[in-house]
Amino acid sequence: MISNADLRARRDAAVARGVSNPTGIYAAKAENAFVWDVEGKRYIDFAGGIGVQNVGHRHPKVIEAVRRQLDGFVHTAFQVLPYELYVELAEKLNALAPGDFPKKTALFTTGAEANEHAIKIARFATGRPGVIAFSGAFHGRTLLTLALTGKVAPYKTGFGPLPGEVYHAPFPSAFHGVSERQSLDAIEALFAHDIGPERVSAIIIEPVQGEGGFRVAPFGFLHELRALCDRHGILLISDEVQAGMGRTGRYFSIEHSGVVPDLVVASKSLAAGFPLSAVIGRAELMDGPGQGGLGGTFSGNPVACAAALAVLEVLEEQDLLRRGLALGELVTGRLQAMARRNDLTSIGEIRGLGAMIAVELVADRETRTPAPELARSVTALARRDGLIVLTAGHAGNVLRVLVPLTAPDEVVEDGLAILERALVEAEAGQPGS
Structure with missing residues (x-):
């Protein structure tokens, strides 16, 4: 079976360096809010091909x-x-x-x-x-x-x-x-x-x-x-x-x-x-x-x-406009609950509109100093546990949620649980923690 590492090596030899691949995951198939890599591992997709899969991967009607x-x-x-x-x-x-x-x-x-x-x-x-x-x-x-x-x-x-x-x-x-x-x-x-x-x-x-x-x-x-x-x-x-x-x-x-x-x-x-x-x-x-x-x-x-x-x-x-609003409330509510945890002090702001939601991570809530290394650590830990999530923002310290609007609540909840664990682990591993 071909591996992600094999493909990364081939990619490095054949593809221009300026084309970025921050996840290092090579996709084999996808369905609605799930993606499977070439090694058979399943991921919940909070990236959606950078906001492309609002109706989910491979919607039957499409x-x-x-x-x-x-x-x-x-x-x-x-x-x-x-x-x-x-x-x-x-x-x-x-x-x-x-x-x-x-x-x-x-x-x-x-x-x-x-x-x-x-x-x-x-x-x-x-x-x-x-x-x-x-x-x-x-x-x-x-x-x-x-x-x-x-x-x-x-x-x-x-x-x-x-x-x-x-x-x-x-x-x-x-x-x-x-x-x-x-x-x-x-x-x-x-x-x-x-x-x-x-x-x-x-x-x-x-x-x-x-x-x-x-x-x-x-x-x-x-x-x-x-x-x-x-x-x-x-x-x-x-x-x-x-x-x-x-x-x-x-x-x-x-x-x-x-x-x-x-x-x-x-x-x-x-x-x-x-x-x-x-x-x-x-x-x-x-x-x-x-x-x-x-x-x-x-x-x-x-x-x-x-x-x-x-x-x-x-x-x-499928009334997905209404679903977008409901999904936004679900995601925002869970993120706000995370921000209230005593062991999570890096969440500086939760913002967005509808189901376009982001979390800005900071090193200090008073100074609002961006925490890009923490954001990168969170995305890596999340990938390890089966969640694809991307960063954004001028300093690369923003985590963005672009889960398909067609994703069932339980799948979104599972993804948010992975994200929460990754945030806790990454913050605990930061110098001074």
Whole structure:
């Protein structure tokens, strides 16, 4: 039987070092919230392929839709020979996206590709070059989306120079000492010192930051941001790549605030593991670029479209938006109980929205000094005991929960029990404990 160690050795010899594999586990099969590795060990999956498996691994309805499409055709390129699946998915996304106005959709392959096209659409519509993003943001690894991403190491290191006319404001986070007013004032400072508002095409924001550590944009701040954009003719882009498709209890996380963006970007759980992304927006904006200005050879692949249509059916039929809210309450409640334990003093903050929940670990609750080594130890101990959980955050000290919405309560409880034991063991093993 082949082992994880065998594959790690082959991977080290054959695969570029820059592609990370923090778990060292090589998957053999998966079902709903479980993954089995090549050695036959079963894991509870709190990672979901980085937020991709909201409807669970290999949901039967998704697999059946894909099989049907495989019997038809796999690829024609929508720009050459279009097909109904693309059109039907666009119709459904237009209906689901926030905003009581005509909308249109363009499909792509990855979240980064969609974010990049969203900026292209915004620049075309406004005739302006500038874009404002936020600290801690993650919008992709292409050069333009790297410029948008608000974290240097490891994403930007050595890849410069990056595209210009991209600026960053601090993301509001009370735990990290940034108020909503400070963030808004920082944008006004950008207008005064770096780029006038009349030269800014768009402000792009994750209503719940993904790689940034599941920091939730305050709803009042999003309303202020919307008003600021309206004052200056700037478009508001909501990056829902990780937070969308039911993860927070809404199709799109910005819906919780009641704020309506001009453009919405979706990917990850949209197609349950098949490469697909979308930009959904005001029809007049989406229709700006001429024919050929948007798209890509594999954009809106028919197999991925079939999977996405099945995902939307599953979200509705299984009432997974409601499930996302209930799951969030379950996870948050258990984490809060852990934080009250006398032998667990490293939990600095529990935060999130719906079932997008994170725990920030600190060396000291008073100083809030990040504890990245502790977080790495927790993930290693959890893997040993059969739980896959990932870190996030600027310092890598945040544990994030992205368990499938379809996971039964007892499976989630089992995973949280493993996480609790790992936290206790890791904290007990820290110097000074």
